[in-house]
Amino acid sequence: MKANSPYERIVKKLNKLAIAAPDSKKFIEYLKLYIPKKDAEIVAELDNFTGRTKSARSIAKSINKSVDETKKILKRLVDEGKVLYINGRYALHTIIDIFDIPLMVPKEEYKDKKIKKLARLSEDFFKNKWNKEIFASERPFLRVIPVEQSIDVANQKVTNAEEISSRLKRAETIVKTTCPCRARKEILGERKCDYPLESCLMLDFHGNAMAELGKGKVISQEEAMDWINEATRMGLVHMVENCDEGPYFFVCSCCPCCCIGLRGLLELGNPRAVAPSNYIAVVDEDQCTGCEFCLEKCHFNAISMVDNKARIDPDKCMGCSICSVSCPFIEMKRIDRERTPKNLLSLYGEIAKEKGRSIF
Numbered sequence: 001m002k003a004n005s006p007y008e009r010i011v012k013k014l015n016k017l018a019i020a021a022p023d024s025k026k027f028i029e030y031l032k033l034y035i036p037k038k039d040a041e042i043v044a045e046l047d048n049f050t051g052r053t054k055s056a057r058s059i060a061k062s063i064n065k066s067v068d069e070t071k072k073i074l075k076r077l078v079d080e081g082k083v084l085y086i087n088g089r090y091a092l093h094t095i096i097d098i099f100d101i102p103l104m105v106p107k108e109e110y111k112d113k114k115i116k117k118l119a120r121l122s123e124d125f126f127k128n129k130w131n132k133e134i135f136a137s138e139r140p141f142l143r144v145i146p147v148e149q150s151i152d153v154a155n156q157k158v159t160n161a162e163e164i165s166s167r168l169k170r171a172e173t174i175v176k177t178t179c180p181c182r183a184r185k186e187i188l189g190e191r192k193c194d195y196p197l198e199s200c201l202m203l204d205f206h207g208n209a210m211a212e213l214g215k216g217k218v219i220s221q222e223e224a225m226d227w228i229n230e231a232t233r234m235g236l237v238h239m240v241e242n243c244d245e246g247p248y249f250f251v252c253s254c255c256p257c258c259c260i261g262l263r264g265l266l267e268l269g270n271p272r273a274v275a276p277s278n279y280i281a282v283v284d285e286d287q288c289t290g291c292e293f294c295l296e297k298c299h300f301n302a303i304s305m306v307d308n309k310a311r312i313d314p315d316k317c318m319g320c321s322i323c324s325v326s327c328p329f330i331e332m333k334r335i336d337r338e339r340t341p342k343n344l345l346s347l348y349g350e351i352a353k354e355k356g357r358s359i360f
């Protein structure tokens, strides 16, 4: 590969961000399969969406084509999910979206050779290299959020960081999409669970981008809360961006076998893959019947039986509250475990600072 190939230029720009792909050989292999070279020459002209988005006119100038022809090419690339379109301007997608978007396809396409290869490359890259990059900071970008029914809202300090409904209420657009983590495992024939593939709630800016790509269905707040309640009954762990104030991008309902965040914690043993919520489960030992139901419910192996009573390990409890909604004798107590960054800017600003990068 030439020293200054379009793929290297794309990676160089993406690597300025808080979440990047510094060890990029495998990522370049992925990009080469995903974006044909002719298109990569155009994508390489773009910048990160957090920085300088570009007009079709300025891109036309740098690729030496007419504005009309450039607009046509850009429209196709936007429709294919390879270029991000924001308010009439163009930018690179984030690395996470570059891995996820091509897998958010109808199930009939799961047998497609290219889709399978992309899933294989992204899974291997995640397992062998990328997990060390995305979970490298002391400040995780993902956070567990408890189920509200389990929190005594009247008597405990509850912030937006801990309320799914307040996050959803603030969203103007909610789009339910395919969960790319589960899709990846399904495409590879490695999925161990049977939780629904349609599972992620993408909000506002991110939701609109997905809806425009035809990658999801716009749903109402009631429908979104119905799904959250159903996912809770299934025992899925709810996760959000690790920040308190909006704008928010997603509310995910995750399983430990597919979700990259939970796998980072449980399969790859990185304690900072996911931040715990500010709650902890507490068992009323006098009432506990020793039925062991909560043991099955906890994905984090935080519960054991001691003298026929459930005992919570505070170091392992992530405060997801799935045990608490399953048993009236488990209460969620607020413990202010760790500070939550104010908003997305401060979250990614902190992560970037730790890694000596910027967010633009």
Ligand code: SF4
Pocket (backbone or CB within 6 Å): 179, 180, 181, 182, 199, 200, 239, 252, 253, 254, 255, 258, 259, 260, 261
């Ligand atoms: S974070 Fe959870 S819901 Fe979102 S894509 Fe991953 S597993 Fe799916």
Ligand code: SF4
Pocket (backbone or CB within 6 Å): 283, 287, 288, 289, 290, 291, 292, 293, 294, 295, 309, 310, 326, 327, 328, 329, 330
């Ligand atoms: S805490 Fe509840 S679910 Fe767990 S063993 Fe005791 S009674 Fe059963």
Ligand code: SF4
Pocket (backbone or CB within 6 Å): 280, 281, 297, 298, 299, 300, 301, 302, 303, 312, 316, 317, 318, 319, 320, 321, 322, 323, 324
């Ligand atoms: S004990 Fe397990 S299921 Fe209960 S809140 Fe803690 S992590 Fe969640």
